[in-house]
Amino acid sequence: MAQAHRSAKRDFRPHRIGRPRKTVEELRTEEVRARLSLTEKQKLTDDARTAGLSEAEYVRRLIAGHKPQGSGRCDPRLLYELNAIGNNLNQAVRNLHAGRTQRESWEELRRQLEEALTKVAIGDVR
Incomplete structure (x- = not known):
């Protein structure tokens, strides 16, 4: 019984893993040099x-x-900033629906949105 197990083990061939080999046409064997x-x-x-x-x-x-x-x-810092602004917007809308609007919070949110849009427009995210 142990003999049959060993021979079966030897005959086992795993499938190839990984990407398929490139064809001759796909191989990049040529090099180009250019002066710029x-x-x-x-x-x-x-x-x-x-x-x-x-x-x-x-x-x-x-x-x-x-x-x-x-x-x-996208720059992760920009995503962080936009996420923070989105959170502020959600809080402001929640307060609006609850009847607790404050003009200052809307003005701050508007300022943050303008600042973020300016950063996106000029590509200056720090």
Whole structure:
């Protein structure tokens, strides 16, 4: 009985785990070198960073005919600020429905919203 168990164990072959191998056409074996001006290099770096891509991936997508867009990622500090403002808005609305509105709280909320929108518009989140 123990013999059968050992042979069954040897015959067991696990399935391959991970992504499939790339085809010959998908392998990236070629390298391109290009000279850029300082301004061009900085633009490439900035555009790639804005898109959330490496410079190489950014160039590959341009070659493929795609204009890479921003990554859609948001600065965590901005999300924190907007969350805090949202909490204040919820409290203000709750007070409004309860009949306990205070003009000062609405003015403070308006100021916070204007400040957050200005930060988003100019991209200055600190």
